[in-house]
Amino acid sequence: MSRIYIEDLHRHVGEEVTIRGWLYHKRSSGKIRFLVVRDGTGLLQCVMVKANVTEEVFALSDALTQESSLAVTGMVKKDDRAPGGVEMEITSLSVIQIAKEYPISPKEHGVDFLMDHRHLWLRSSRQHAILRVRHQIISAIREFFDNRGFILMDAPIFTPAACEGTSTLFETEYFDMGKAYLTQSGQLYGEAGAFALGKTYVFGPTFRAEKSKTRRHLTEFWMVEPEVAFNDLKDNMELAEDFLEHIVASVLKHRMPELKALERNTKFLENVKAPLPKISYTEAVDLLKAKGVNVAWGDDFGGADETVISENFDRPVIVHHYPTKIKAFYMKRDAENPETVLAMDVLAPEGYGEIIGGSQREDDLDALVQRIQEHQLPQSAFEWYIDLRRYGSVPHAGFGLGVERTVAWICGLDHVRETIPFPRMIYRLTP
RNA sequence: UCCACAGUAGCUCAAUGGUAGAGCAUCCGGCUGUUAACCGGAGGGUUGCAGGUUCGAGUCCCGCCUGUGGAGCCA
Numbered sequence: 015m016s017r018i019y020i021e022d023l024h025r026h027v028g029e030e031v032t033i034r035g036w037l038y039h040k041r042s043s044g045k046i047r048f049l050v051v052r053d054g055t056g057l058l059q060c061v062m063v064k065a066n067v068t069e070e071v072f073a074l075s076d077a078l079t080q081e082s083s084l085a086v087t088g089m090v091k092k093d094d095r096a097p098g099g100v101e102m103e104i105t106s107l108s109v110i111q112i113a114k115e116y117p118i119s120p121k122e123h124g125v126d127f128l129m130d131h132r133h134l135w136l137r138s139s140r141q142h143a144i145l146r147v148r149h150q151i152i153s154a155i156r157e158f159f160d161n162r163g164f165i166l167m168d169a170p171i172f173t174p175a176a177c178e179g180t181s182t183l184f185e186t187e188y189f190d191m192g193k194a195y196l197t198q199s200g201q202l203y204g205e206a207g208a209f210a211l212g213k214t215y216v217f218g219p220t221f222r223a224e225k226s227k228t229r230r231h232l233t234e235f236w237m238v239e240p241e242v243a244f245n246d247l248k249d250n251m252e253l254a255e256d257f258l259e260h261i262v263a264s265v266l267k268h269r270m271p272e273l274k275a276l277e278r279n280t281k282f283l284e285n286v287k288a289p290l291p292k293i294s295y296t297e298a299v300d301l302l303k304a305k306g307v308n309v310a311w312g313d314d315f316g317g318a319d320e321t322v323i324s325e326n327f328d329r330p331v332i333v334h335h336y337p338t339k340i341k342a343f344y345m346k347r348d349a350e351n352p353e354t355v356l357a358m359d360v361l362a363p364e365g366y367g368e369i370i371g372g373s374q375r376e377d378d379l380d381a382l383v384q385r386i387q388e389h390q391l392p393q394s395a396f397e398w399y400i401d402l403r404r405y406g407s408v409p410h411a412g413f414g415l416g417v418e419r420t421v422a423w424i425c426g427l428d429h430v431r432e433t434i435p436f437p438r439m440i441y442r443l444t445p
Numbered sequence: 446u447c448c449a450c451a452g453u454a455g456c457u458c459a460a461u462g463g464u465a466g467a468g469c470a471u472c473c474g475g476c477u478g479u480u481a482a483c484c485g486g487a488g489g490g491u492u493g494c495a496g497g498u499u500c501g502a503g504u505c506c507c508g509c510c511u512g513u514g515g516a517g518c519c520a
Contacts, residue, residue, distance in 0.1 A: 039480090039481080041478095041479045041480075041482055041483095042476085042479085042482090043476055043477060043478075043479060043482075043483085044475075044476040044477060045476085045477050046476095046477040046478065046479080047479090048478075048479050048480080048482090050480090059479090059480085061478075061479090063477070063478095064477080065477090079471095080470090093478095095478065095479080095480080096478095096480090097480070115455075115470075115471060116470085117455065117456075117470090118456085119455090119456060119457095119469060119470050119481090120469080120470090120481045121456065121457060121468080121469045121470080121481070122456085122457055122458095122469095122481095123456060123457070124456080124457075124512090124513085125512085125513070126511085126512055126513075127456070127457095182518075182519080199520090220520085222518090222519070222520085224517095224518055224519060225446065225517090225518085226517080226518060226519070227513095227514090227515080227516090228514090228515070228516080228517095228518095228519095229514090229515090230519080230520080231518085231519070231520085232520090235520065236520095237520065314518090314519095316516080316517075316518090317515095317516090317517095317519095318516095359520095367519095367520085368519075368520060369520070370520080371519085371520065414520065415520075416519090416520030417520085418520080419520055420520090430520095441511090441512080
């Protein structure tokens with residue numbers, strides 16, 4: 015016998031079925047009880063009328079507490095009075111466990127309390143909606159690259175050295191070999207992959223020990239990083255805009271009920287179609303100056319600056335050709351203007367900030383070694399990476415997309431802490 | 446790390462320097478269509494910790510702890 019889930023109940027109207035799940039909420043009125051049951055796929059209002067069940071079953075419903083596990087059996091009926099339009103008329107009920115007093119009530123709670131109870135908070139409908147959208151985004155990411163012949167290439171999490179700034183590494187003892195570090199990015203390994211397999215993507219968790227305490231930061235977050243041999247900056251930007259279009263279209267196609275539950279205005283999401291608007295860093299600085307922001311050419315943009323830039327567009331905007339000195343060592347300098355690199359960031363609209371950062375990579379051996387020295391990085395740790403420029407180096411490019419910021423943007427959340435099941439932040443390691 | 450704000454019942458919050466309270470949750474009772482149901486009743490407190498001022502401190506002062514929002518840094 016196949017198991018029936020709440021999300022499929024509209025196909026079982028008129029049948030007697032059994033649903034196993036948890037009590038989400040209960041309302042009682044003398045001789046009639048309304049049990050709202052959840053099973054992970056949705057919520058179902060179950061109506062228990064005293065005359066229709068045995069005394070034992072009716073008494074059992076009195077003992078049910080919020081989140082008690084149970085199985086309900088009854089007739090599935092269409093009823094406009096029920097949330098979801100379908101309800102169950104209970105004929106039988108069995109209790110699996112009576113839950114202890116559940117800490118999360120239907121009333122409001124503070125952020126810290128909810129984060130302390132994250133393992134239970136995940137059961138609420140808002141968190142359901144977010145995690146389903148996250149799932150859809152991850153699914154769309156893999157679908158996009160898989161359909162284009164990219165090979166998933168996992169990068170290591172223990173690494174011998176930094177690829178971004180050195181001050182933001184989590185370190186750990188690695189037997190008698192000294193320190194190992196948790197990866198900040200799989201990109202360098204992705205480059206090795208691109209030279210082996212042509213087009214690859216790295217997808218996994220990354221770690222930054224930045225003491226950032228903002229709505230956009232986690233210490234552990236997921237990143238997907240495509241890397242393509244023979245791609246230049248233009249190819250890279252085109253890949254990024256096709257990629258974003260695909261992700262957003264997939265969520266709009268499959269997760270509208272969740273976006274509605276999150277009260278997400280999808281107007282801007284529907285605009286996410288390639289090609290996206292593109293401006294150079296220099297144009298972005300001029301734009302900021304015209305808006306009265308005090309910036310100079312060569313400054314990196316802060317979160318507020320990114321918001322001002324993105325407010326000029328009704329869809330994500332690509333900013334390219336950043337100053338060399340504010341970007342990573344592996345980015346290729348523009349031959350026409352070595353003060354800039356062939357970098358590009360994608361800024362999400364509505365103030366959600368940078369969701370993609372990428373570049374064409376430095377493929378020249380001498381230039382790369384020089385950049386490593388300029389950044390005072392330990393060259394020995396990068397010998398394998400430099401090797402890629404010794405043996406058949408070619409132009410190549412890639413980018414990284416932060417999954418949590420993308421989820422926050424698409425869901426319209428005001429903080430990334432709700433975009434991942436168990437967020438890791440500067441002051442939170444549990445649950 | 447820096448700046449600002451906060452910490453009172455299980456939760457969300459009140460309380461002019463003068464008897465610590467409400468709603469929800471819990472428990473008891475009532476109600477045959479509820480939608481965060483409603484109505485009546487009950488229990489529930491070392492006011493974050495440690496000092497100080499005062500006749501008297503949840504309230505004022507000092508230090509610490511924890512958290513929230515933001516900055517810098519970044520995806």
